[in-house]
Amino acid sequence: MRSKITVVGAGFVGSTLVQRIAERDYADVVMFDIVPNMPQGKALDMLQAGPVLGYDTLITGTNDYADTADSDIVVITSGFPRKPGMSRDDLLKKNQEIVSQVTEQIVKYSPNSILIIVTNPLDAMAQVALKVSGFPRERVIGMAGVLDTARFRTFIAQELGASVRDVQAYVLGGHGDTMVPLSRLCTVAGVPIAELLPAERIEQIVQRTRDGGAEIVKLLGNGSAYFAPSASVLQMLDSIVLDKKMIMPCAIYLQGEYGLNNLFVGVPAKLGAKGLEQVIEVELQENEQVQLKKSADAVKELIDVLGIA
Template identity: 65%
Template sequence: MRKKVTIVGAGNVGATAAHWIAAKELADVVLIDVIEGVPQGKALDLSQAMPIEKRDCSIVGTNDYADTANSDIVVITAGIARKPGMSRDDLLNTNFKIMSEVVEKVVKASPNTILIIVSNPLDAMAQTAFKKAGLPRERVIGMAGVLDSARFRTFIAEELKVSVENVTAFVLGGHGDTMVPLSRYSTMAGIPITELIEPTRLKELETRTANGGAEIVKHLKTGSAYYAPSAAAVEMVEAILKDKKKILPCAAYLQGEYGISGLYVGVPCKLGAKGLEQIIEIKLTAEEQTALNKSAEAVRELCTVIGVA
């Protein structure tokens, strides 16, 4: 019996995530949205690509949460998208209401599911989902670090003129301007990038990473990033469905790790069949810990505003 993944939100991120999942033949997909016709049309279109791609996946579009029942994983992308000049924080109250409603419905239909949260502002929405779902922290995970580290890896590979496959990078903290790119733990074919890129230039790459989403919004003018965010979510889906025990930077609910409690913050996580199976704690310098604490406080402020701190 094939695995089942529900994607809530049939916009660019959700529909593209469905595309990646089907292209990798990872699971059957249910694409759900409040707008009638959109998930049905996109699912039908994607289904008709399967014979060409030689992939056997069922892709269903719906407006009814009954169709999402017994999903192994639910990826939540629902919410309004960021527009030019709009900060992630501006999205807060609207997306809080949407997330609260969605989580209640998906957990009722799939009480044993694992939730992957993609909606912005990411960390606050993951915290909202955790509080509303009543699930253990292992089964509510935020997608942020995979995307942020992919952006950092892209910029490092371009700078060094090497394959992106040679570059590893870690980004900690909240998904936003206060994120903490860890250059000290980032490598090119095992060589620390701190030995290959001079500090001033490295700082520029870190800043560009932190502003990665805003840079794309500025170019697009009428939308936000979706290829990389959806691919990042699907990397998490694949790690869980295939029980890979893969170490990925994700937003997880901390209970004392890194000196932070009661908050979703981006940290290195081991993902497997049970969802979040371990939080990897790495030694930080005093400067890095201070930056992480600052990032966590920015997340806490948002969570306090919507009453989920």
């Protein structure tokens, strides 16, 4: 039997993700949005691409959560964009409201599903979904580290004129300014980047990675990234749907790992058919541990504002 994946939110990230899943041809997809007729129209358009691209994926657009029933995986991309005059806390609480409502409906119709959270601020919204759903931590995972790592790998590959396939790297911590790219462990075809680039250039690439999302927002003028974020979710889905046991950085609810407790923070994780199967603990140097703690503290500040600790 084919897997069933629901994507909540038919905006740029959500609809691009649905198209990517359809082309994988390993699951049927439901695209939910509150805007009348919009997800239905996008789904029909994608469905008609099937004969050309050779996929048989059933794509359903809907405004009714009942159509999402019995989903194996649910990806939550829906959220509220920040508007002029809106404070960070206002945006945070607005998206808390949205993610809470979505999660309640998903739990009602798909109580055994795995949740992947994409809505920003990512780490805090994953914590909202965990609390509202009552799911075990293995079934609530945030997408951030895959995206941040992809940006880091892209910039390194461009700098060295190398294939991105040869660049291995990890970015830990919260999805934001305090993320922790582990340049010490980054390699290109097995060679540490410290042997290939001067320290100051590596630090510049690290900073560009931290600013990766903001750089795209500035260039677009209106809107934010969606091609790389949707591809990052797809890698997580590949590992879960196909039980690949891939290890990738994800926002995970930590319970003692890395000395952190009861908080979503980006760390290397093994993903399989059950969702989170193992947190991989990398031995960090003292300065890296300090940076990770600083990043976790930034996430904790958001959690305190939401009152869900």
